[in-house]
Amino acid sequence: MELYSDKINKLIEELSALPGIGAKSAARLAFYLINEPEEHVKRLTDTLLDAKQSIHYCKECYTLTDQELCPICASEKRDHSTIMVVETTRDLAAYERTGKFEGVYHVLHGAISPMLGIGPSDIKLKELMRRLEGDVNEVIIATNSSLEGETTAMYISKLIKPTGIKCSRIASGVPVGGDLENVDEVTLLRALEGRTEL
Numbered sequence: 492m493e494l495y496s497d498k499i500n501k502l503i504e505e506l507s508a509l510p511g512i513g514a515k516s517a518a519r520l521a522f523y524l525i526n527e528p529e530e531h532v533k534r535l536t537d538t539l540l541d542a543k544q545s546i547h548y549c550k551e552c553y554t555l556t557d558q559e560l561c562p563i564c565a566s567e568k569r570d571h572s573t574i575m576v577v578e579t580t581r582d583l584a585a586y587e588r589t590g591k592f593e594g595v596y597h598v599l600h601g602a603i604s605p606m607l608g609i610g611p612s613d614i615k616l617k618e619l620m621r622r623l624e625g626d627v628n629e630v631i632i633a634t635n636s637s638l639e640g641e642t643t644a645m646y647i648s649k650l651i652k653p654t655g656i657k658c659s660r661i662a663s664g665v666p667v668g669g670d671l672e673n674v675d676e677v678t679l680l681r682a683l684e685g686r687t688e689l
């Protein structure tokens with residue numbers, strides 16, 4: 492016998508498909524939502540749909556934004572000749588939280604992983620190379636220190652070498668295999684300041 496009715500099961504199933512949500516949390520969320528006032532649930536679904544429909548890539552750095560240019564790329568206060576390359580928008584946010592980086596970013600949306608079949612053309616790499624045709628002094632590679640992150644860093648540095656643009660890699664103070672967004676700000680700053688030229 493099924494524990495819950497079909498529609499409750501369906502809701503739990505959808506919620507448990509979300510990252511980090513196990514079956515128990517999904518059930519808890521499902522019953523929470525069912526017991527909430529209808530206007531609250533509507534506000535949540537409207538917000539989800541609105542975010543999904545209006546958020547896209549910044550046309551310059553490829554971070555997620557609801558504008559044509561993200562606030563960082565649109566800012567005249569930022570140093571547009573220094574580009575920090577990160578894997579995800581969340582990594583960008585981690586560096587922004589330090590408040591100390593004055594350059595701009597480039598979000599790859601992934602890292603090269605031969606094991607997972609993710610090649611250079613599956614991430615925003617040619618978009619990065621296109622940006623380097625402009626006025627760029629330094630590229631700081633801040634991909635994660637995982638195998639994929641290191642592979643990607645190496646690949647990018649080889650691509651950049653012939654351009655003569657300075658290319659550096661953040662120091663490996665970041666724990667190996669650790670996601671950048673989980674690293675505290677002091678460690679991120681130390682990694683940035685201790686970057687080495689490739």
Ligand code: ZN
Binds near residue numbers: 554560561563
């Ligand atoms: Zn941008």
